[in-house]
Amino acid sequence: MIYFDNSATTKINDSVLKTYNLASTEYFGNPSSLHKLGLKAYELLETSRKQIANLMHVKQDEIVFTxxxxxxxNWVIKGTAFKKREFGKHIITTEIEHASVLNVMHQLxxxxxxxxYLPVDKSGHxxxxxxxxxxxxxxxLVSTMAVNxxxxxxxxxxxxxxxxxxxPSISYHVDAIQAIGKGLESQIIDPRVDFYTFSGHKxxxxxxxxxxxxxxxxxxEPLMAGGGQxxxxxxxxxxxxxxxxxxKALRLLKDDEAGKAKKMEQLKDKLIKHLQTLDxxxxxxxxxxxxxxHIICFTIDGVRGETIVHTFEERDIYISTTSACSSKKGLEAGxxxxxxxxxxxxxSAVRVSLDESNTEKEMDEFIKNLDEIHDHFQILN
Incomplete structure (x- = not known):
C-alpha cells in the first residue's frame, strides 16, 4: 500500500498510540474531580499543555484544547464575532478557505x-x-489560512x-492546520496573529x-456552556x-522538522518534474x-478526479480529490x-499529500503507476 493522502488524515504513530493507551488506563480519572485520581489526570493534562506551549514557543495559558x-x-470565528459584535459586524476572509471557515461565514x-471574501491570483495567493x-x-476579524x-x-x-x-482592534485568526510540522514556522508565525488553529489528526x-x-x-465567547473547563x-x-x-505526537513532529520538510519537498519536486513531461x-x-x-495538485485533463482516485485505489495507492471534506460531493476544487x-x-483535480514517512521508493512506484494510468486514459480519450 502507498498512502499519499496525509492532508486528509495521518496514521497515528505507534508510540503515540502507546501513550494514548497508557493514559486511558492509568490516568482515567476526570481532571475536574477532587480525589487523587482526578488530580493525577489534571496533572497530566497540564503537563501536556505545558509541553505543547513550549514546543510552540508560547505561554502555557495561551493553549486551549479542542x-x-x-x-x-468555528469557535475562533463565531466566538470573536459574538464577543465583538457591538463594535462591528464586518469580517474579512478569502475565497479559498476550508469548509469549516467558509460555512461558518455563511452562517454568520x-x-x-x-x-x-478576498480573491486570489493565478497561483492561489x-x-x-x-x-x-x-x-x-x-x-x-480577519481570518485566513496559512497553507491552502x-x-x-x-x-x-x-x-x-x-x-x-x-x-489593533481587528482580531487576526490563522487556520494553520495544514502548516504545522512542515518547516514553515518562519513564514506563518507572526506576533500580530491573535489565534492559530491546529488539528491533531494531521x-x-x-x-x-x-x-x-x-x-x-x-x-x-464560549460556544459550549457547562462545567467551565x-x-x-x-x-x-x-x-x-x-x-x-x-x-507526544507534536514532540515527535518537531524533531528534525527541517529535515523532514526537505525530504517531502524532494519527493514533491520529483513528482512535479515528471508530471510536467506528460501530455x-x-x-x-x-x-x-x-x-x-507536501501538497501536489494536478489534473489528467478529461478525466474526473474521482475516477483518477478510484483507479489508483485499485492499485492500492491512496490519494484524494483536493479537499477530503468535499470530495464525496463530487464538487470542483474550490x-x-x-x-x-x-x-x-x-x-479533474486530484491531490497527493505527503508526510515524513513517505519514501523515494514509494514515489517511484507511484510514478510508474501514474504513467500507466495516464496512458490508459489518453487511449480512451
Missing amino acids: SGGTEGN EELGFEVT ISADDLKKAIRKDTI NEIGAVQPIHEIAEVLKDY FHAPRGTGFIYMKEGKQL ESNLRSGTENTPGIAAMA NVHVFSKVADNFAP TLKAMNVQENIAT
Whole structure:
C-alpha cells in the first residue's frame, strides 16, 4: 500500500498510540474531580499543555484544547464575532478557505454579519493590498489560512500582519492546520496573529484532538456552556488521553522538522518534474518558498478526479480529490475555481499529500503507476 493522502488524515504513530493507551488506563480519572485520581489526570493534562506551549514557543495559558480543526475554526470565528459584535459586524476572509471557515461565514451572514471574501491570483495567493482596501471601520476579524489544503499555497501571513498592525482592534485568526510540522514556522508565525488553529489528526495524533493558540489578553465567547473547563472557555470533560497523545505526537513532529520538510519537498519536486513531461496534465502546485513541501495538485485533463482516485485505489495507492471534506460531493476544487481555472479542468483535480514517512521508493512506484494510468486514459480519450 502507498498512502499519499496525509492532508486528509495521518496514521497515528505507534508510540503515540502507546501513550494514548497508557493514559486511558492509568490516568482515567476526570481532571475536574477532587480525589487523587482526578488530580493525577489534571496533572497530566497540564503537563501536556505545558509541553505543547513550549514546543510552540508560547505561554502555557495561551493553549486551549479542542476536538480538532473544525471546532477550532468555528469557535475562533463565531466566538470573536459574538464577543465583538457591538463594535462591528464586518469580517474579512478569502475565497479559498476550508469548509469549516467558509460555512461558518455563511452562517454568520444569516445572522446579520457582513463578510468580504478576498480573491486570489493565478497561483492561489491573496494580496495584502486587497486586504487593506477591504478593511472598514466596522471590521472586527480577519481570518485566513496559512497553507491552502488543495494546492499548498502558503499565504503571505507577514504581509497581512503588517497591514493589521495599523488596526489593533481587528482580531487576526490563522487556520494553520495544514502548516504545522512542515518547516514553515518562519513564514506563518507572526506576533500580530491573535489565534492559530491546529488539528491533531494531521500530525499522527488521535482523531478528536486539537488546540488553538489564543494570545494572552484576547477573548472569545464560549460556544459550549457547562462545567467551565479550559478556564471557562470550553466546557466539557477534557479528552485527557487524546491530549497527552497529541502532545507526544507534536514532540515527535518537531524533531528534525527541517529535515523532514526537505525530504517531502524532494519527493514533491520529483513528482512535479515528471508530471510536467506528460501530455494533457496541469500542475497547480510548485516547489517554491510560497508553497508547502507536501501538497501536489494536478489534473489528467478529461478525466474526473474521482475516477483518477478510484483507479489508483485499485492499485492500492491512496490519494484524494483536493479537499477530503468535499470530495464525496463530487464538487470542483474550490481553490481552482477561485483561481479561474476552467471548470472542466478543475473537476479533474486530484491531490497527493505527503508526510515524513513517505519514501523515494514509494514515489517511484507511484510514478510508474501514474504513467500507466495516464496512458490508459489518453487511449480512451
